Amino acid sequence: MDDLDHRxxxxxxxxxxxxxxxPGMVFWHPRGYAVYRVLEDYVRRKMRRAGYAEVRTPQxxxxxxxxxxxxxxxxGEHMFRVDDGDLAMALKPMSCPCHVQIFNKGLRSWRELPIRYAEFGACHRNEPSGSLHGIMRTRAFEQDDAHVFCREQDVEGEVARFIALLDEVYCDLGFPDYEVALATRPAVRAGDDATWDLSEAKxxxxxxxxGLAPQINPGEGAFYGPKxxxxxxDRLGRSWQCGTVQLDGVLPQRLEASYVAPDGSRARPLMIHHAIFGSLSRMIAILLEHHGGVLPFWLSPDQVAVAPISKDQAAYSADVLAAFEDAGIRAVAYDGADTLSRRIVAAHEMAVPVMAIVGGREMRDGRVSLRERDGSQADVPLAEAVSRLRARARPGAFVAEALSPANAGS
Structure with missing residues (x-):
């Protein structure tokens, strides 16, 4: 493995x-879980604004x-089975059938559609040990899963809604360009040809x-629908398949989903499956390799390291740390016994994007010296430092900074 391999x-x-x-199970440490939660919360806000209601379903x-x-x-061969007496149980490999169960509770009217559910679904798949690869392919993972129950005339609008959301997220993450493919019916599939004809065409x-011109991937669709x-x-020219949107007329039929149509009859909804990341852990691995281990400021686990020059500034340093934290900036104290230069090196090795250095003059004047990874510094009042870093903490802000030559690698 090379130094920029996510493992x-x-x-x-x-x-x-x-x-x-x-095997295939990730132990997230505090710094890693900080990145995980930033991505999760970011997508959660996006989904809420796009009209999705978050749900949680059983494992x-x-x-x-x-x-x-x-x-x-x-x-089945890749599902974990658990026996509970005479009852055979299994851990969920995906969340879509569970969302149908929520839809099925209560009588649904056509006036309620589209209904949109989102879940950070914890899934388990018994992948062969030889296929496991760091956190890119694991046996336990979390998907940014979403499902829309709608009528045929809603499909174009709902797919457009998702593509606009995906485009916004990918741009914020530093991937303004992406490729699109339409995966069509596999040889082994559920549903009749008429259902597949409709789904592929729609x-x-x-x-x-x-405005997309997808290439065709024959036979690569899911067993219940095209996608x-x-x-x-990434910046190394590698292609990573991440987001998907799938149109499904099979699961609603198999699990007896229905709604009351305008004429009073019972009708089957169509079901749209989609995910922007696919797997949160896999997306984190891709981001790390794409950015050479130095994540953009808004994604960094520790955004600023506060370092007093000596113990004399310990109290003011604590105030600086608190000011950053109160502003929602992820700050950490680098106030050990090592020399300041060693602490700067330590922060650099942990890919902390900014050092906030506090000396006697800064303490006296209520200021802080902000030091970037490239060595540039700015001496500013504490309030201005907070304002500057808070602006950089917005999703997508300064997304290119991690790709600069000064920041690449370690």
Missing amino acids: NLGVKLKLWHLQEDA LLPQEFWGRSGHWDKF LGDAARQC LEFALR
């Missing part, structure tokens, strides 16, 4: 660890339920109406 970076930056007796459900949805036939039309696949391209 090395995770250990070096004290973000997470993996261990042999728990363990009867095997019979997964049989009805079709997932046991398709993924999804392709929706993409083109959004649009969005692939990011």
